[in-house]
Amino acid sequence: MKEVPRLAVNAWSVDTTRTLTPQTLAEVDQLGNALVRDGQGQLAVVVVDTTGRQPPRAFALELFNRWGLGTAGRDDGALLFIALDDRAAEIILGDGVDGPNEQARSDAIMANDVVPAFKRGSPDDAVLEGARGLHQLIVTSELNQPRNAQEAALAWDPRLEESAWSEDSAVTIVSEGPSEPEGDLNVPALAGGAGFVGAVGVAGRALLRRRPRRCQKCRNPRARLDEDADDAHLMPGQVREEQLGSVDYDVWWCEPCQDAVVERYGTLFTRHVRCKKCRYVTANKTSRTIRSATYASGGEIEVTVRCTNCHHTATSRHATPKLTRSTSSSSFSGSSSSSGGRSSGGGSSGRW
Template sequence: MRAWLSWLVLFCVLGTPALGVTVQKVPRPPRGTWTVDLTPSHVLTQATKAEVNRIANELNDRGLGQLAVVVVGTTSGQPSRMFALDLFNRWGIGHAGRNDGVLLFVALSDRKAEIILGDGVNGPEDQRASDAVMADDVVPGFKRNDPNAAVLQGALGLKALLENARLNNPNAAAASTDAPISMGAVADTDPQPATTEPYVSRPEEPSSSSGLGFVVGGAGVLGAAGLAGRAWFRRRPRKCGRCGNLRVRLDERADNAHLDAGQRFEESLGSVDYDVWWCDPCEDALVERYGALFTSFSRCSRCNYVTVKQTSRTLVSATYDHGGEVEVTRTCGHCDHVTTSRHSTPRRTRPSSSSSSRSSSRSSGSSFGGGRSSGGGSSGSW
């Protein structure tokens, strides 16, 4: 036990220096550039950054939207989705009024990727295109340990998304045969909170302080200890209740034979992981479920699997004078159950003159135009 505790303390101490990456510490790219690489080894090559900047400048010059790419080492325990959305709205990616920004965010050490869509390019077709870019371009590249290919292919896919968005093709939108939205849409029976709060400019946080560093470091130690404890609990030996022999934990390929279709689909999405402990003498399988600590998927009210993808679409944009309305659609990838609900959003809050001036000074050196996002897009892991 003493050896185990010593190892745990060493693990926590070594993990603590990785803390400290916050949204406030991610520098805005200079005007005319659209990429930021904060990884310790600077994984993006100059050629990749130059090509992404070329793609983004072309989109911006044509008035089709704004594309940004940010790669960090880790979000230091903050959910990558929240980190990316906060960064998007803090920078104001996209053109004001059009909200046509797109952010490809990667936390390399966390093995997480996020696509954040501006509210103007967050329709059902845009969502499907975003999911395809994440599943077909971004995640496979990182699985091959080729981050430059993943980022470049992702940027090209998002360029196509903006070019084909309804916002940029009004004639195609008018000719669309999409079914009209029913005001009597069935409310979601298992609602999840939608990230529809409008972005409000906030004053800059103090750059650093010893007290804050101590609190963050302490939280990191506790978090690391919790993760280590969870890993030990999950891997601890199991005995068969019938014969008393130790069970054997099956590998990922072998355990699929003991999972149903829904469980296998959950594993493919990364929303749930299953361990199967096999007793050979009794030919008995013990299946244990472990939900992901952070996932963009939620539980389906019909089939009960964590296979629901939520998308939102702005119906009425909130202003300083009145609130807005968003339509939230939750689609289960396992049983194809779809629920739709509408939610009111509060009116926007006028920033104070001091925070407004600070926000203006922060954005003056970048190319971003004041776009916003309610959280639409895609998540991926590898």
């Protein structure tokens, strides 16, 4: 069984084949250190020539758990494993970041980024795109961004969203449920929150959004306006959310009543956060290191949130945990790691 060298201090990449460029390895290390610095998880990339007689996925999973990638109790690690001669790629996700949404993103990273790059003969691109995607997966995971799960629930059940009224036009922002659907579709049963999102997925969401509506006043069918026409019935902050792709709105128009109902659908994955002043999901969050964490003590970061809608800016400081490193063996011999994260096998496989 081929041994894999131990990860060096502050390094999160191992290439036993010497295929990847120093620039690629350096960026992977930067991505991994950024996650550790912010206390969000651990990311590693390992490239070997072959796993021999052992299947690549079993090899990668055992390596993940031997190293204990991730934080103990959070299981927030991710491994991109490449066996070049086997033409195999594996993504292993820690148990804390392998929910339905993270699994779907892992599949997309493998199918859209990693495998196509290897097929066109670009291993550096494959590793970089894979590592960047996994970095974003961890950062935006439900574990690190509970807001994502909350907004997913709002996307499925507009009744959970705060109500609003535009005095300039007859536009209602749905707060107590959308117009009655035709047929026997049980909306409350469907709109069950984030757990339902993971179970039903994108197809169910599309069904819920596209179902016919009737006006509760005149009982005539409503018409769903297209993206250009619906802007006239949205507030400026809502238009900005659509421009950023953080939220999508559907406007259902009743011609006889000259009345519009606006329904809100938050994007499941977005880099933008809700502004505490204007309450729209139009703010960008950035962080900088005030004091780097070490293996002896924690660090401190400064987080700045700037809203692109109302231009409100807020700054706060947060402590980060000290760096940790698994004390497990650098090869597959010996016992499992007693510290660090664990994976039950979530992730994705790719071949080229």
